[in-house]
Amino acid sequence: xxxxxxxxxxxRSPSAPAAPAAPALPPHVAALRRRGAAGGIISQHRALKRxxxxxxxxVEAAALAAAFVLGWLLLLPWVSRGWRFxxxxxxxxxxxxxxxxxxxxxxxxxxxxxxxxLAAVAPPAPTTMxxxxxxxxxxxxxxxxxxxxxxxxxxxxxxxxxxxxxASALIYMALRPRGLPYELPAYVQTLLWGGIGVIAxxxxxxxxxxxxxxxxxxxxxxxxxxxxxxxxxxxxxxxLLQAYVLQRLSLLxxxxxxxxFGMLLEVMMLVALYAxxxxxxxxxxxxxxxxxxxxxxxxxxxxxxxxxxxxxxRSRRRPPSAEVD
Amino acid sequence: xxxxxxxxxxxxxxxxxxxLAAVVVLVCVYTVRHYWFTVNRLFxxxxxxxxxxxxxxxxxxxxxxxxxxxxAVIAHAIEALLEADYPHDRMVIVPVDDRSTDRTRExxxxxxxxxxxxxxxxxxxxxxxxxxxxxxxxxxxxxxEILLVFDADYIPGTGLVKQLVxxxxxxxVGATMGRVVxxxxxxxxxxxxxxxxxAGGYQVDxxxxxxxxxxxxxGGTVGGVRRRALESVGGWRDDTLTEDTELTYxxxxxxxxxxxxxxxxxxxxxxxxxxxxxxxxxRWARGHNGVMWRYAVPLLRNRGRVTRAQQLDGLLLLGVFxxxxxxxxxxxxxxxxxxxxASPLHGVVAILALAGYSTLGNYAAFFQVATAARLDxxxxxxxxxxxxxxxxxxxxxSVSRAILPRTLWPFGRRGLVWHxxxxxxxxxxxxxxx
Numbered sequence: 001x002x003x004x005x006x007x008x009x010x011x012r013s014p015s016a017p018a019a020p021a022a023p024a025l026p027p028h029v030a031a032l033r034r035r036g037a038a039g040g041i042i043s044q045h046r047a048l049k050r051x052x053x054x055x056x057x058x059v060e061a062a063a064l065a066a067a068f069v070l071g072w073l074l075l076l077p078w079v080s081r082g083w084r085f086x087x088x089x090x091x092x093x094x095x096x097x098x099x100x101x102x103x104x105x106x107x108x109x110x111x112x113x114x115x116x117x118l119a120a121v122a123p124p125a126p127t128t129m130x131x132x133x134x135x136x137x138x139x140x141x142x143x144x145x146x147x148x149x150x151x152x153x154x155x156x157x158x159x160x161x162x163x164x165x166x167a168s169a170l171i172y173m174a175l176r177p178r179g180l181p182y183e184l185p186a187y188v189q190t191l192l193w194g195g196i197g198v199i200a201x202x203x204x205x206x207x208x209x210x211x212x213x214x215x216x217x218x219x220x221x222x223x224x225x226x227x228x229x230x231x232x233x234x235x236x237x238x239x240l241l242q243a244y245v246l247q248r249l250s251l252l253x254x255x256x257x258x259x260x261f262g263m264l265l266e267v268m269m270l271v272a273l274y275a276x277x278x279x280x281x282x283x284x285x286x287x288x289x290x291x292x293x294x295x296x297x298x299x300x301x302x303x304x305x306x307x308x309x310x311x312x313x314r315s316r317r318r319p320p321s322a323e324v325d
Numbered sequence: 326x327x328x329x330x331x332x333x334x335x336x337x338x339x340x341x342x343x344x345l346a347a348v349v350v351l352v353c354v355y356t357v358r359h360y361w362f363t364v365n366r367l368f369x370x371x372x373x374x375x376x377x378x379x380x381x382x383x384x385x386x387x388x389x390x391x392x393x394x395x396x397a398v399i400a401h402a403i404e405a406l407l408e409a410d411y412p413h414d415r416m417v418i419v420p421v422d423d424r425s426t427d428r429t430r431e432x433x434x435x436x437x438x439x440x441x442x443x444x445x446x447x448x449x450x451x452x453x454x455x456x457x458x459x460x461x462x463x464x465x466x467x468x469x470e471i472l473l474v475f476d477a478d479y480i481p482g483t484g485l486v487k488q489l490v491x492x493x494x495x496x497x498v499g500a501t502m503g504r505v506v507x508x509x510x511x512x513x514x515x516x517x518x519x520x521x522x523x524a525g526g527y528q529v530d531x532x533x534x535x536x537x538x539x540x541x542x543x544g545g546t547v548g549g550v551r552r553r554a555l556e557s558v559g560g561w562r563d564d565t566l567t568e569d570t571e572l573t574y575x576x577x578x579x580x581x582x583x584x585x586x587x588x589x590x591x592x593x594x595x596x597x598x599x600x601x602x603x604x605x606x607x608r609w610a611r612g613h614n615g616v617m618w619r620y621a622v623p624l625l626r627n628r629g630r631v632t633r634a635q636q637l638d639g640l641l642l643l644g645v646f647x648x649x650x651x652x653x654x655x656x657x658x659x660x661x662x663x664x665x666x667a668s669p670l671h672g673v674v675a676i677l678a679l680a681g682y683s684t685l686g687n688y689a690a691f692f693q694v695a696t697a698a699r700l701d702x703x704x705x706x707x708x709x710x711x712x713x714x715x716x717x718x719x720x721x722x723s724v725s726r727a728i729l730p731r732t733l734w735p736f737g738r739r740g741l742v743w744h745x746x747x748x749x750x751x752x753x754x755x756x757x758x759x
Contacts, residue, residue: 046528047504047587049700051367151513153599154715157722165660172664181666208360209692212367213699255663259656268711271691275710278695 053212060217065207068224072200077113083192083236084116090240096120096247101185115189118243122184125177126250131170134252138166162260169255180251187246187254188239194263195235202227202270210274214282223277230273231266238265338665341658348655355648358641359689362533363696372536376588378491383415386490386549387469391421391459395477396428398594402477403436403444411486413443419467420477423449423459456545457568461561464552473549480508480592481547488589489549499554499581500543500572502531503589512597517709518716519595519602524697525690531585539638540577541585545569546593554581567612574620577639580630599719606720607727610646614728617643649724687717 080102087100098119106112126134145159172179206224215223242257388406392399399420406418418440420433430448437444447463464472471493475481485503492498504527510520534541543550545568555561558575565571573583596602624631624639631639691710698707 045588046701047532047590048371048373050369050371053368150599153603154719157719158715161718161722168660168664179666180664205688209688209695212364255660258663259660267688268714271688271714272711274691275695275707278699278710279704279707281704 051213053214057211057214061207061211061220064211064217064220064224065203068203068228069200072203072228073110076196077111079232080113080115082232084114086236087116087118087240090237091118091120091243094240094244096240096243103189115192117185117188117192118239118247120184120243120247122243122246123250124180126173126252130249130252131173134166134249135170138163138170142167162256165259166253166256169252173252180254182251182254184243184246187258188243191239191242191258191262192235195231195238195266198263198266198270199228199231199235202231205270206274210277213278214284215277215280216283219277219280223273227270227273231269234266234269238262334665338662341661341665345655345658345662348651348658351648351651352655355641355645356687356689359693363529363689363693365533365536366529366700367696369533369536371532371587372538373586373588375491375495375584375586376488378494379487381491381494383412383487383490384470384493385468386411386416386471386473386486387467388416388418388473388475388486389421389460389463389467390419390475390477391423391456391463392425392429392433392477393423393459394425394427394429396425396432398478399429400432400436402475402479402481403433405480405482406475406486407440407443408483409481409486410483411490416443416486417467417469418444419447419463420444421447421449421459421463423454423456424451453563455563455566457561457565458563460545460568461563464555464561470552471549472552472555474545474547475591476546476593478594479505479547482590485547485589485591488586489547492584492586493549493551495582495584497582498551498584499558499576499579500548500550500583501589502541502544502548502583502585503591504528504531504585504587505544505547505593506590507595508592509594509597514709514712515599515602515716516595516597517706518713521694521698521706521709521713522716523595524701524703525694528587528697528700529693532587534638535585535587537634537638538632540573540635540642541583542642543569543573543576543583545572547589547591550576551581554579557581565612565615566608567616570613570616571619574616574624574639574643577631577635578620578623578627603719603723607723610649610724610728613643613646617647646724646728649721650729652721653725687714 084100084102090096091098091100096118098121100116101119102114102116104112104114141159142163145156145163148156148159203224206220206227210223211220238261242261245253245257390399390402390406403418403420409416420437422430422433430446433444433446437446445467447466449459449462452458452462460474471490473486473489489501489503492501505523506527507516507520507523509516511517531541533539548569550572554576555572558572558579558581561568562571576583596605621640621643624636624643627636691713694713695707695710698704
């Protein structure tokens with residue numbers, strides 16, 4: 001095969017006068033270039049679309065991400081106090097003995113904070129009853145996954161994966177009942193550290209995958225704040241629930257809880273919120289109406305939910321006295 | 326004795342740690358690749374070099390439609406092709422009926438009787454089963470400088486044939502590929518998830534490859550190949566389940582370019598049942614892995630015709646299905662470390678790394694799919710993104726089950742079993758197809 005031809009750039013002679021810049025079209029004339037039949041707008045075909053990000057938007061995205069990360073690190077002492085409060089409240093409500101302990105952390109210029117944990121001790125090995133009941137439930141779950149209807153195939157696979165994981169823990173505990181070298185307080189702190197890391201990564205991940213779109217500063221900030229707030233409230237509740245299960249039923253459930261209901265769950269929430277944010281309209285983006293879509297009352301966002309439309313319509317209904325007038 | 330056992334235990338933990346680290350590194354490579362492709366698709370200038378070719382002295386074309394028990398869809402595909410704006414005297418439609426037992430042959434014969442100049446059916450009653458074998462037999466019997474291949478469930482638009490043929494005016498181009506767009510999207514969760522996957526794969530992945538002059542994949546569902554290029558690399562091979570991927574690599578090694586045309590959209594059915602989807606992806610995985618074993622080393626050794634970037638992209642493309650069992654191996658190793666209580670932090674670090682790569686690592690894939698849906702203007706569908714994880718889980722386990730024995734021992738002499746994809750058009754859930 002011949003090498004691809006390269007056309008060299010023709011250098012402009014220094015003496016050649018620069019071409020005069022063409023005068024810009026008046027906006028109403030420029031708009032005609034995209035005017036279709038019946039006055040519609042001819043949008044670019046999806047195959048050819050791309051986006052342009054101005055330098056200002058890039059700087060804005062970097063600054064927003066940095067501000068949120070820094071804000072999170074500065075707020076950690078207050079957040080930790082909140083978690084400690086939740087641990088105390090939840091621990092008492094769930095009957096987890098031992099109360100709340102904390103470990104002091106401090107690094108460089110960042111404010112020090114006390115990371116709380118539950119001081120309870122989980123039994124390292126399950127009782128015979130717990131082991132057998134878990135074994136039976138695991139076998140039943142694995143068997144049930146074979147009989148689920150076809151439309152529930154993803155659920156069946158999830159059941160099988162969970163069952164395999166729990167089966168591995170059962171076998172391990174049968175061979176080495178006190179083999180798992182973990183303790184509840186350290187485990188809870190590991191979960192919290194993982195969560196702190198995920199929350200700190202939220203602005204960075206959004207900076208790379210969300211801020212590059214032109215959603216406007218308010219939407220970007222709102223989504224980031226909502227995600228971080230959601231995760232920082234979810235995290236202590238997740239720890240409490242896991243601690244309750246482990247304290248009551250032993251470390252037999254630690255692998256399953258850690259692998260499937262630990263960081264994986266947090267990241268899935270992050271993905272869900274990201275997906276929601278990505279479904280929003282960008283600045284100046286026209287609302288898309290698929291062919292044959294039912295007419296939407298004026299003033300109601302086309303992409304709103306039926307419930308929102310109903311609320312908006314009710315709020316716009318004129319009072320009876322006005323109708324009489 | 327105790328010292329020996331202790332040493333062996335430490336050595337096993339070291340091996341598991343190294344193995345897990347290797348898997349994590351591989352996943353990171355694929356994460357970077359996803360992100361790089363998506364950013365390129367969003368911001369780089371898009372390569373559509375042949376889009377403006379409208380008027381030309383068009384070459385002769387044979388449109389091959391391999392079909393086996395396609396009575397639900399075959400007539401729609403042929404009728405759509407009859408309406409193509411390609412010069413009628415330069416195009417011949419060749420339905421390749423491969424031993425159908427339903428009304429496929431009857432429908433084809435009926436249409437051929439009505440358009441004898443434009444439809445020349447090829448009936449196959451013996452020989453090896455499978456699409457590649459059918460194409461191999463038919464290609465020698467039909468005229469045409471350019472061979473277009475459509476699946477029988479595809480509905481091409483009127484301008485599609487010209488769009489797919491236009492790149493062949495460039496003498497370096499050996500094959501073209503158009504974009505596949507699902508038509509039965511709103512049926513159930515599976516079809517919606519497959520629509521998202523297809524959007525990510527074509528709108529972002531394939532177009533980014535085209536932009537960066539890497540390895541756009543030729544697809545035997547809506548693509549074309551130059552007869553001279555095909556013959557120069559040895560024709561169709563019938564010892565593979567994915568003849569399109571196989572041909573992509575032979576053309577690449579032979580110095581021919583494959584062109585992806587994002588604007589050339591063709592509409593297909595995606596599976597509506599999970600078991601059909603599982604069989605489809607298992608066939609792809611087996612075929613793709615066969616291509617990997619066959620062409621990974623020749624690709625690395627090829628200097629001159631293949632650029633370094635193409636070598637890297639080609640290798641990563643070959644390895645996509647092999648990643649499924651590797652991911653499962655990663656989980657097994659991490660669990661082993663957790664149970665072994667290995668330092669640091671008794672294996673918790675291993676699990677954290679694992680959770681990190683399995684979730685944040687996949688985030689780049691979510692980003693790719695969401696970007697594709699935004700470019701397509703289908704914003705609402707992006708909200709289904711978290712459900713893709715369930716699709717990934719089913720694919721991961723199905724692919725691993727299909728290829729693990731073959732990956733561990735690729736030299737066995739097992740016959741290729743062609744599981745055909747079920748069609749659902751007009752409520753038909755029984756038909757099969759190539």
